[in-house]
Amino acid sequence: MNNRELDCRGQACPHPVLKTKEIVDQGNVLELTVLVDNDAARQNVSRFLERSGYEVQAAARGADFAVTGTRGQESAAITPEDTWEETAARKILVLLGTDRLGTGDDDLGRKLIASFIGTLKEMGRELWCLVLLNAGVKLAVAGSELLASIQELEEDGVMVLVCGTCLNHFQLLEQKQVGETTNMLDIVTHMQLADQVISLT
Amino acid sequence: MSDPHESITPEMTLLEVLHQHRRTESVFRRYEREARGCLLCHALFDTLAEAAAKYGLDLDRLLQDLREAAAGEGHES
Numbered sequence: 001m002n003n004r005e006l007d008c009r010g011q012a013c014p015h016p017v018l019k020t021k022e023i024v025d026q027g028n029v030l031e032l033t034v035l036v037d038n039d040a041a042r043q044n045v046s047r048f049l050e051r052s053g054y055e056v057q058a059a060a061r062g063a064d065f066a067v068t069g070t071r072g073q074e075s076a077a078i079t080p081e082d083t084w085e086e087t088a089a090r091k092i093l094v095l096l097g098t099d100r101l102g103t104g105d106d107d108l109g110r111k112l113i114a115s116f117i118g119t120l121k122e123m124g125r126e127l128w129c130l131v132l133l134n135a136g137v138k139l140a141v142a143g144s145e146l147l148a149s150i151q152e153l154e155e156d157g158v159m160v161l162v163c164g165t166c167l168n169h170f171q172l173l174e175q176k177q178v179g180e181t182t183n184m185l186d187i188v189t190h191m192q193l194a195d196q197v198i199s200l201t
Numbered sequence: 202m203s204d205p206h207e208s209i210t211p212e213m214t215l216l217e218v219l220h221q222h223r224r225t226e227s228v229f230r231r232y233e234r235e236a237r238g239c240l241l242c243h244a245l246f247d248t249l250a251e252a253a254a255k256y257g258l259d260l261d262r263l264l265q266d267l268r269e270a271a272a273g274e275g276h277e278s
Contacts, residue, residue, distance in 0.1 A: 013242045014219050014226070021220060040242035047246060048216070164251040173255050181255055183214070183248050 003031040008041060009064055016041040017048050024052050033068045035061065042067055051189045091128035093194035094120065095187075096136035097201035113139070116200075117149045121156065129190050132179065133163035134201070141167075141175035151178045161187060209267050211250035211260060215240060218249065222271035231266070232258060 004023055008016035016036050023029055032054070034045045042065040046056045054069030100109030101116055117139070120127060130153060132140050139146045140162050154160045160179030167173045167181060191197050209218055209225075218225050219241075229240045236256035244252040249267075253260035 013239065014216065014245055017216060017245060018220060021216075040239070044242070044245050051246070164247060164255060168251070168254040181247065181251070183246070183251050185214070185248075186246055 002028045003033075004029055005033045005035070007035045008045075009035050009037040011036070011041070012038070013040050013044055017044045020045050020048055024049070030072045031068065031070045033066055035064055035066055037064045039065075041065075050193065051186065053193065090126055090195035091193065092123060092126045092196045092198065093129040093131060093190055094127065095131040095133070095191070095197060095199040095201070096139070097134045097199070099135040099138045101200065114146055114149075117146050117153075121153060125157075127153070127158050128194060129159040129161060130179075131161045131163075131187050131190065133166050133187070135166075135170075137162050137166040137170065137172060137176070140178045141172045142177050143175070144177075147177055154178055159190075161190065163187065209249075209264060209271060211253075211264065212248050214246055214248050215252060216245050218267060218271075219245075222267070224270045224273055225267045228263075228266045228270045232256075232263065 006016075006019055006023060008019055011019075016034060020032070020034050023032060032049070034049075036042050036045060042058055045067045046058050049056045049067065049069035052069070054071045056067065056069050058065055058067045060066075096113075098109075099113065100106055101112035102109050120130070130150070138144060140150055140160070141147070144150075150160060161182040162176055162179040164173070164181040164183055167176055173181070208221065215229065219229070226241070233239055236252075236258060238256065240252060240256065244255065247255065249263060250260055252258065253263055
């Protein structure tokens with residue numbers, strides 16, 4: 001059992017992440033709280049801990065943020081204002097490798113994917129992550145009819161990951177309007193962390 | 202493996218590069234103006250290739266600058 005606290009206030013990226021990594025790399029850290037004072041550090045430390053297999057909770061602590069990662073059987077003392085990660089029973093990752101659903105008629109396929117995205121929120125808190133790759137990235141760019149729906153999901157706490165290689169391939173990097181541009185390692189890591197992966201390609 | 206020319210590749214994330222070669226931080230900072238944003242804030246988990254594409258940077262030049270900075274560290278453990 002090894003709980004640690006790290007004070008990274010006053011430090012800009014990438015230092016909070018590098019220091020967090022140093023501690024995580026030591027192994028046997030079941031709970032780690034990292035204090036940061038800027039949003040970029042909060043996001044990056046959270047993301048790093050998630051990638052390292054931790055359940056992550058970020059909470060305001062005065063003007064600062066306390067990012068707490070837990071893993072193993074340990075369960076940290078949790079405040080009532082938990083982020084959805086801690087309250088969800090399980091984590092569902094939906095991978096969309098297409099901008100239309102099914103084969104047979106493309107117009108119907110586009111309608112179906114619009115309906116699918118619009119209905120995804122019915123998964124509730126269990127919907128953890130939406131990954132868009134290949135033509136799926138077209139859903140996340142300016143002009144997409146589904147942009148508002150995906151932005152709504154993101155605002156509700158769903159992590160939206162958009163394949164950077166795919167955006168680049170379609171020359172849409174500049175047009176992306178929602179989600180985080182990411183790489184295959186990140187996508188694979190999130191698939192590994194998810195309790196259930198639903199793949200539509 | 203400690204040769205920066207071999208150890209810094211386009212497939213590495215910025216975080217991996219920084220972790221292995223701390224002196225590269227100044228290079229990423231230098232590219233902030235060109236990228237019009239904080240690479241170390243917003244692209245830490247991107248690969249160098251992805252970050253270059255995303256921010257319109259010359260990947261070959263970035264790699265060269267990173268390798269030069271890393272080489273300046275001397276041999277690393």
